[in-house]
Amino acid sequence: MAVSVDEAVSTGPTRDHTPPARRLGGRGRSVLEVALLTVLAVVMLFPVLWMIETSIKENRDVYAIPAKFFDFKITLEHYKDVFVDPDGGRSALSVAFLNSVVVAGVSTVLATVLGVPAAWAYSRFAVKAKKDQLFFILSTRFMPPVVVVVPIFLMYRQVGLIDNKLGLILIYTAFNVPFTIWMMKGFVDEVPAEYEDAAMLDGYTRLQAFRLFTLPLLVPGIAATAVFALIFSWNEFVFATFLTSSDDVRTAPPAIAGLIGGTTTDWGLVAAASVVFALPVLVFAYLVRKHLIAGVTLGAVRR
Amino acid sequence: MAFISPAMLLLLAMSVFPLLWALYLSFTDYSATRGGPANFIGFGNYTAILTSAQVHTRALTTLIYVVGAVGLQTVLGFGIAYLISRRTHGRGVLTTLFLVPMMLSPVVVGLFWRFMLDAQFGVVNSMLGSVGLGQVEWLTRQRTALLSLIVVDTWQWTPFIMLIALAGLTAVPKYLYEAASIDRASEWFRFRTITLPLVWPLLLIAVMFRAIEAFRLFDLVYILTNGGPGVSTETLSFHIYKVAFLGFNTGTASAYGILMVLVVIVLTQFYLRYLNKLKEG
Structure with missing residues (x-):
């Protein structure tokens, strides 16, 4: 049986129980591929999500060290600043x-x-x-x-x-x-x-x-x-x-x-x-x- | 031709005429701020540019950037496309999600990565810190600044390669794979002898397109690093900007620009020839 590069990689983590992995080779590989795609999608989308998140954070939380991912207060102040001048009128x-x-x-x-x-x-x-x-x-x-x-x-x-x-x-x-x-x-x-x-x-x-x-x-x-x-x-x-x-x-x-x-x-x-x-x-x-x-x-x- | 000439006239006025003007200025010592008459100095500007060590440095930076960014995009983009093409469910959603970075303006991309890569409060360093790794001054160290530029460009344009590779992959006729599996061909063999040869021509189009775009890169450099630290991320385009708008050597900048245009024209010719061959073949 020929082993492809992908299969060689995908059986890596499940080496401890080789027999089931071999039987479920197709599915195990499929799971791995989905996992890989998910990770790549998260990496690609993270900057966009982070941009959206930053836009609704209070300034304190924007500059927080370490960065706050979930526990921040939501504000629409920044969006107001985009359209309205601090002195009133159009920005x-x-x-x-x-x-x-x-x-x-x-x-x-x-x-x-x-x-x-x-x-x-x-x-x-x-x-x-x-x-x-x-x-x-x-x-x-x-x-x-x-x-x-x-x-x-x-x-x-x-x-x-x-x-x-x-x-x-x-x-x-x-x-x-x-x-x-x-x-x-x-x-x-x-x-x-x-x-x-x-x-x-x-x-x-x-x-x-x-x-x-x-x-x-x-x-x-x-x-x-x-x-x-x-x-x-x-x-x-x-x-x-x-x-x-x-x-x-x-x-x-x-x-x-x-x-x-x-x-x-x-x-x-x-x-x-x-x-x-x-x-x-x-x-x-x-x-x-x-x-x-x-x-x-x-x-x-x-x- | 009444239908074509208005469009042609606009192109002649807005693209060809400016280039001819630049060509004329490239043989003079004209400066946009000093004013005064432009003195004809022959090929002086050209020899100055071609022998300048500064320009050689920028050419090397541009080369590293183009090869690094386009190479990474190709590998990643093709990899993602290959993974997506093997899925039967959720292909549309996945593709749409992956395409987002490509549609953003370089301004938005540049600004946002600048924020994320900030040495003090950037989220990238924050994440590195939380897994116990040291902090990196991404945009203020020579080596990492160019690397950051490559990474950001890769982030934005991997979807481009992915999109085109995906089109190529889904166009591979199913019966080829079926025939191969009847012959009990290994997966790697199928990939090497069916998938790659059929997708390669289209992928090459995408790669050449990206290479031309990367070669003329300006806005991302301008926003992300402003050429710094030192001159470590100055591409050829960015250097022309400095010569023209900060040094006010309009003549020199024009010659510099004409040389760049020549390179672009050669690259575009290769690209179009190849595209034409692909369409006819």
């Missing part, structure tokens, strides 16, 4: 969240409006050097942000787009268009071109055929693609931090990062702000979980 963080909504939302709409027709054209028409064009488009997405930000900074300084929401919207759109085109091309490829051909035989123009017959079938794909673009823009940090400075314009990532530094850091507030920031992303990601592989590989891998 700088809540303004940043609003800015993030505007910037991510508008840039996503723009990227969709520009990207979907392009994806359709790449899928349906014989475009010259199509493959090269598509490769070029994806290459722009791989540019290191830090490298791009230097000339963008100089360019924006010339035209007055520094510390301006429009500047951020433009650069996020430019970064999401390649993704939208690649992702959407996959979805368009899945809709048979014959639908449009048949409609055109019935006297519709190509554009009408697209709008009336193909577009409705693309809606789920467009929604999924837009959600990913939204997440990318929402999470983006490098451009946001170098191209904006004032509280009125700054988006949430640099605003949250700005909470540290100085001599003391209110980690409870950082945790609460992080939870508020991450929650919509997780909800959205859950909604598009079917397309997650295509989404995170920028539309390159589809299953």
Whole structure:
């Protein structure tokens, strides 16, 4: 009987009673695998749970040594601080969240409006050097942000787009268009071109055929693609931090990062702000979980 | 083409034009703060960068980081995917739970690990203490700072490899395994001759993708260690930032950036060629 590496490992702890272990080899191994998965899941999720826990702890307990895992007092004070200024009125963080909504939302709409027709054209028409064009488009997405930000900074300084929401919207759109085109091309490829051909035989123009017959079938794909673009823009940090400075314009990532530094850091507030920031992303990601592989590989891998 | 040109124009304006500008600046001694005219200095910036010992150090740091982080992610991610693929119940829930770190912003990830790795009140040291181990200054010692960076990146991106490996594993046709078990092939033999060869092409895509992303890493360094202590966690991206925004040597930074872009373009070409081969094959 051949012994695999896994079996060799799994019989390790139960060596004292070899006969039953051998008979139950399959089950013993299965238990071990479940145990291993559980441990890995706990390790992967612990930082997230710890973040949530810290966000509802009183400051005393946040800095407790040794760390308190269960016996702490629950408070929602940090969440209040995220949205409300100590002097009353709106907090700088809540303004940043609003800015993030505007910037991510508008840039996503723009990227969709520009990207979907392009994806359709790449899928349906014989475009010259199509493959090269598509490769070029994806290459722009791989540019290191830090490298791009230097000339963008100089360019924006010339035209007055520094510390301006429009500047951020433009650069996020430019970064999401390649993704939208690649992702959407996959979805368009899945809709048979014959639908449009048949409609055109019935006297519709190509554009009408697209709008009336193909577009409705693309809606789920467009929604999924837009959600990913939204997440990318929402999470983006490098451009946001170098191209904006004032509280009125700054988006949430640099605003949250700005909470540290100085001599003391209110980690409870950082945790609460992080939870508020991450929650919509997780909800959205859950909604598009079917397309997650295509989404995170920028539309390159589809299953 | 009316449908493509608006998107193309935006890309030309926001990606290609800035790069061409950077290319021009890379041959000058321009400084964004000093202002004044940019003097043409030929390949001066390039030779300065390529012969700089500082840059070599950053290149080595980046290499260690990329190899360490991507290597760990691959092993862990594939391992988790393999374990999940062998389960029949609760696969969906497990996968969803494992994917959480990947969806978080690098800002959130960086800040939070900074808190957890804090030498005084960090929960990691607290747990080490409770099992009788010594305290570690994770982010303020040279060796452990780079290690911490690798660990945090691994934590965030293991799910990425896992997700793609899982797609590969579930796509392996069942009848292959059935045929192999009729032939009484050992499990290790099945893994080596069926699972691995079929999953490998897709896994390689994931690994290359991660390598490109890791090579340009900036935000996590900025938040977690700010390049320190000393320069021990300064990656190439982070060094460019310092040259450009703290040293104000815009010309030098541009040349530095162009060199990085060249590396990225080469890596991306490999990645896309390979991807194309996989799609056609």
